[in-house]
Amino acid sequence: MESFELLLHGFTVALQPMNIMWVTVGGILGTIIGMLPGLGPATGVAVLLPLTFTMGPVAALITMGGVYYGAMYGGSRASILINTPGDGAAVAATFDGYPMTLKGKAESALAISAIASFIGGVFATIIMVFVSMPVARFAVKFGPAEYFMLFVFALAATASMTKGNRIKGFISMTLGLMIATIGIDAQSGVKRFTFNILELQSGIDFLVVIIAVYALGEVFKSFKNIAEGKKTIQTGFGKIWISMEEWKRCFWPILRSSPLGFFIGALPGAGGTMASLMAYNNEKQMSKTPEEFGEGAIEGVAAPEAANNAASVGAMIPMLTLGIPGSGTTAVMMGALLMLGLQPGPLLFQQQPTIIWGLIASMFIGNIILAVLNIPFAGIIVRVLAVPPRILYPIVLGLAFVGTFAISSSVMDFNLLIIFGIIGFVMSITNIPATPMILAVIVGSNMEQSFRRAYKISDADLSIFIASPICIVLIALTIISILFPIIKNIFEKIKK
Amino acid sequence: MPGPEQARQIFIIRGEKLSVSLITGLITFITGTTYTLIAMNLPAAPLGRANEPKIFPVSLGILMIILSFLLIAQEMKKRASKDNTEYEKAVFKIDNHIKSIILTVLNAAIYSFLFVRAGYVISTFIFVGLELLLFSGIKKWKSSALIAIIFSLAIYILFYKLLGVYLPMTPYIWI
Numbered sequence: 001m002e003s004f005e006l007l008l009h010g011f012t013v014a015l016q017p018m019n020i021m022w023v024t025v026g027g028i029l030g031t032i033i034g035m036l037p038g039l040g041p042a043t044g045v046a047v048l049l050p051l052t053f054t055m056g057p058v059a060a061l062i063t064m065g066g067v068y069y070g071a072m073y074g075g076s077r078a079s080i081l082i083n084t085p086g087d088g089a090a091v092a093a094t095f096d097g098y099p100m101t102l103k104g105k106a107e108s109a110l111a112i113s114a115i116a117s118f119i120g121g122v123f124a125t126i127i128m129v130f131v132s133m134p135v136a137r138f139a140v141k142f143g144p145a146e147y148f149m150l151f152v153f154a155l156a157a158t159a160s161m162t163k164g165n166r167i168k169g170f171i172s173m174t175l176g177l178m179i180a181t182i183g184i185d186a187q188s189g190v191k192r193f194t195f196n197i198l199e200l201q202s203g204i205d206f207l208v209v210i211i212a213v214y215a216l217g218e219v220f221k222s223f224k225n226i227a228e229g230k231k232t233i234q235t236g237f238g239k240i241w242i243s244m245e246e247w248k249r250c251f252w253p254i255l256r257s258s259p260l261g262f263f264i265g266a267l268p269g270a271g272g273t274m275a276s277l278m279a280y281n282n283e284k285q286m287s288k289t290p291e292e293f294g295e296g297a298i299e300g301v302a303a304p305e306a307a308n309n310a311a312s313v314g315a316m317i318p319m320l321t322l323g324i325p326g327s328g329t330t331a332v333m334m335g336a337l338l339m340l341g342l343q344p345g346p347l348l349f350q351q352q353p354t355i356i357w358g359l360i361a362s363m364f365i366g367n368i369i370l371a372v373l374n375i376p377f378a379g380i381i382v383r384v385l386a387v388p389p390r391i392l393y394p395i396v397l398g399l400a401f402v403g404t405f406a407i408s409s410s411v412m413d414f415n416l417l418i419i420f421g422i423i424g425f426v427m428s429i430t431n432i433p434a435t436p437m438i439l440a441v442i443v444g445s446n447m448e449q450s451f452r453r454a455y456k457i458s459d460a461d462l463s464i465f466i467a468s469p470i471c472i473v474l475i476a477l478t479i480i481s482i483l484f485p486i487i488k489n490i491f492e493k494i495k496k
Numbered sequence: 497m498p499g500p501e502q503a504r505q506i507f508i509i510r511g512e513k514l515s516v517s518l519i520t521g522l523i524t525f526i527t528g529t530t531y532t533l534i535a536m537n538l539p540a541a542p543l544g545r546a547n548e549p550k551i552f553p554v555s556l557g558i559l560m561i562i563l564s565f566l567l568i569a570q571e572m573k574k575r576a577s578k579d580n581t582e583y584e585k586a587v588f589k590i591d592n593h594i595k596s597i598i599l600t601v602l603n604a605a606i607y608s609f610l611f612v613r614a615g616y617v618i619s620t621f622i623f624v625g626l627e628l629l630l631f632s633g634i635k636k637w638k639s640s641a642l643i644a645i646i647f648s649l650a651i652y653i654l655f656y657k658l659l660g661v662y663l664p665m666t667p668y669i670w671i
Binding site: 165397429460 | 516519523535541542564566597601607623630632643651654
């Protein structure tokens with residue numbers, strides 16, 4: 001019961017008044033950002049990261065954690081009320097959430113989405129308490145070759161799972177790895193791709209890439225969509241709560257979707273979007289009245305919301321225990337950790353138990369605070385949705401630049417911000433997904449270093465990468481994840 | 497989230513239809529080739545194996561070239577099997593929104609020039625103000641100016657005064 005003791009210790013940290021305040025502040029800001037159209041948790045964490053620069057590591061992580069799950073709660077508010085999901089994970093909430101609003105049942109939809117999110121989040125955090133230590137202990141056995149293969153698997157899975165064209169997913173990933181090779185090579189001191197520009201010698205800060213792609217890219221995209229007209233938003237509400245009958249309908253869907261979401265979230269590449277869509281389809285198939293789905297079935301809101309929040313917690317496990325983020329948002333969270341001088345991975349659990357368990361404990365507290373914020377106060381918070389995009393986007397731009405300056409105190413990074421903003425926009429019009437690139441930029445240099453270390457240990461013998469059973473399993477998983485969509489297609493054809 | 501309709505966006509250049517994927521394939525090929533060539537000519541490591549710093553980048557470059565071929569091949573195959581009428585529906589227009597993006601980039605360049613010279617509050621007022629004008633139109637200049645000044649002051653107080661993040665000051669004035 002070592003985990004349990006550590007968790008208690010974590011609670012003594014998380015329950016300090018200042019830390020409760022930070023998780024609340026983070027949660028409110030996250031909820032607001034998550035609600036705004038087009039701005040999901042990844043953008044929220046990226047734009048708000050500079051707020052934490054002067055905090056200690058525990059407070060900083062707790063705040064960012066609050067922003068992260070706050071954005072997950074908030075994302076569905078906009079889906080339900082104006083049919084505009086804040087991010088991919090909130091898309092499934094539009095299927096039945098918006099029809100419920102049209103039928104005058106917005107109160108029930110808002111309440112059940114917060115309740116389901118709460119149960120999904122708390123359930124997943126409980127599993128996390130028990131799973132993370134064994135995973136971290138297992139990961140200590142990994143040598144550089146195993147780590148390299150793990151990176152290969154995580155990136156390949158992410159590129160392969162992204163929606164749309166898989167080849168484009170891999171292009172995005174390769175581009176990210178290329179960006180990560182810019183700068184002075186840590187092992188030999190050779191300058192690579194710096195083109196004699198002094199500022200490029202220390203490499204490109206992944207936070208700049210993240211802010212550029214998520215914030216600037218989003219603003220650039222908005223120019224195209226802004227003329228589409230604004231939807232009116234309901235701001236007057238009755239009591240935001242659900243009836244006993246509605247609760248009975250949602251109870252089992254929530255309990256089924258939470259573990260599903262957690263499991264999918266913990267897989268590399270498959271994030272909240274996939275978890276929520278799977279949970280939705282699952283419930284639709286199991287339902288006795290599938291025809292109600294899409295017309296305002298309350299379990300159609302409950303199931304994806306529970307899954308999506310459970311997935312957001314599940315995704316933290318590979319990031320914290322292995323140093324491998326499984327989604328855009330956890331990649332940004334990992335960026336926050338690295339900025340605080342903490343290297344996520346198995347050793348983090350041994351060296352920094354206070355930080356890790358403080359964070360995990362604060363997830364419980366954060367979920368309680370967010371449920372409170374999102375049920376009784378939902379009517380107040382959703383007023384933010386009335387802010388027109390024409391005001392919102394210039395403010396996001398302003399935040400992106402000040403955030404970038406706060407990272408490095410150098411205006412040089414503004415140029416990189418603009419360049420990567422343009423790259424992000426070009427990627428969006430060519431339908432190249434951004435997530436694999438972001439993950440690759442963050443793990444790229446670690447990946448190359450583990451390759452080089454293994455290469456040195458084996459004296460330039462590449463067979464080290466297939467020498468251990470762990471490596472072979474990882475190679476098999478990589479191949480499966482690349483071929484999975486093809487296999488799935490074949491199966492579907494056979495079915496027909 | 498790119499929807500299916502977006503996936504069929506087509507650039508029309510001199511009457512010729514070029515699908516986005518084909519252009520992407522070409523850009524990818526050029527990127528991959530340039531990167532590989534630079535990677536191959538990287539200086540040798542002064543210690544240890546001379547080629548070590550090159551191995552990883554060169555492999556990435558080659559992977560990129562392979563991916564570009566795969567993408568082009570996939571697109572050619574699609575074209576051969578589908579009739580082109582479907583492509584006519586969505587036409588990618590280079591119009592106002594590209595203009596707005598170019599203006600935003602120019603505005604950002606001015607911002608980056610003024611940031612240290614004019615100080616945070618003034619340069620941000622100009623940057624956010626211009627951006628608000630770009631989004632809202634010239635008629636709403638009063639509200640834009642007001643929002644811009646509130647934003648730049650609020651961020652200044654939050655970051656500089658409360659959080660202690662360094663921001664450049666305007667010469668000769670207190671902020």
